[in-house]
Amino acid sequence: MTSDNGAAIETEGLEFSYVDGTKALANVSLRIPAGKKVAFLGPNGAGKTTLFLHFNGLVKPDRGKVYVAGREVRYDRASLLEVRKKVGIVFQDPDTQLFSSSVRQEISFGPLNLGLSREVTEQRVRQAMEDTGILDLQDKPTHFLSYGQKKRVAIADILAMQPQALVCDEPTAWLDVKHSRQIMEILDRCNARGVTVIISTHDVDMAYAWSDYIFVMKDGQVISEGVPLEIFADQQVLQEAELAEPLLFELSRELAGKGCLKEGGPAKSIEELIGRIKG
Ligand SMILES: Nc1ncnc2c1ncn2[C@@H]1O[C@H](COP(=O)(O)OP(=O)(O)OP(=O)(O)O)[C@@H](O)[C@H]1O
Numbered sequence: 273m274t275s276d277n278g279a280a281i282e283t284e285g286l287e288f289s290y291v292d293g294t295k296a297l298a299n300v301s302l303r304i305p306a307g308k309k310v311a312f313l314g315p316n317g318a319g320k321t322t323l324f325l326h327f328n329g330l331v332k333p334d335r336g337k338v339y340v341a342g343r344e345v346r347y348d349r350a351s352l353l354e355v356r357k358k359v360g361i362v363f364q365d366p367d368t369q370l371f372s373s374s375v376r377q378e379i380s381f382g383p384l385n386l387g388l389s390r391e392v393t394e395q396r397v398r399q400a401m402e403d404t405g406i407l408d409l410q411d412k413p414t415h416f417l418s419y420g421q422k423k424r425v426a427i428a429d430i431l432a433m434q435p436q437a438l439v440c441d442e443p444t445a446w447l448d449v450k451h452s453r454q455i456m457e458i459l460d461r462c463n464a465r466g467v468t469v470i471i472s473t474h475d476v477d478m479a480y481a482w483s484d485y486i487f488v489m490k491d492g493q494v495i496s497e498g499v500p501l502e503i504f505a506d507q508q509v510l511q512e513a514e515l516a517e518p519l520l521f522e523l524s525r526e527l528a529g530k531g532c533l534k535e536g537g538p539a540k541s542i543e544e545l546i547g548r549i550k551g
Pocket residue numbers: 290291292294295296314315316317318319320321322323
């Protein structure tokens with residue numbers, strides 16, 4: 273069965289409980305538009321990671337359906353291989369993802385597993401290492417890398433599969449400001465090439481400035497969705513999902529309220545805000 277092709281990923285009535293009985297997803301129906309930068313927000317335990325695991329069939333729902341590029345996900349081996357070519361997931365903790373000895377071997381594993389030739393694999397691996405700025409690390413054993421370096425290798429790992437959708441679970445967690453920015457730049461470059469980028473994050477400032485579209489989760493459900501301006505203007509949703517207001521959003525509102533800001537509306541960057549302060 274196929275569905276709307278303008279969507280990278282769709283879900284329909286997803287329900288999922290873990291073996292210990294924890295209900296992690298309750299009736300999740302959503303549509304992620306292709307080619308966009310999409311963020312999932314929500315408190316710890318909201319179900320973000322569990323939902324992501326459904327996006328490429330790593331977890332099978334108890335009820336409901338997942339569609340990737342308009343095609344319903346099936347759970348036989350051949351179908352799952354197809355889905356995993358289209359949707360790549362970068363786990364929050366790179367140590368759960370990396371297992372080969374050297375960086376180059378690690379990144380080669382995915383394309384070789386897809387049945388690609390040595391030559392094509394080598395091209396893809398080089399491109400992925402270039403895109404993530406880790407060419408100088410290629411011969412290093414992955415277990416000697418710093419956390420931030422492992423994170424980039426984990427992304428390169430998935431980029432080498434050339435997915436249509438790149439799903440990153442908390443890509444900037446535990447990273448310093450400089451390395452967080454580097455990771456988001458990598459994701460932006462992928463998106464500029466047409467890849468749908470989907471992240472989860474607890475960083476509302478980043479989500480506000482970066483996303484084209486936001487989903488807010490709580491207790492295994494999507495409680496709100498929309499463009500960042502809509503989401504962060506909705507005090508009820510912020511309260512329900514225990515989300516803080518982004519600093520730029522709050523500052524813009526306060527300054528506009530005091531008549532100190534040229535033109536209305538919240539600023540999207542600090543440069544924009546400074547440029548709009550009167551005087
Ligand atoms: N392997 C597991 N076994 C049992 N329960 C689990 C398991 N993994 C997650 N859960 C439970 O499922 C629910 C959703 O967890 P999930 O990890 O998807 O949330 P999350 O939104 O990603 O949270 P966080 O922001 O902390 O990463 C939580 O109640 C969690 O305790």
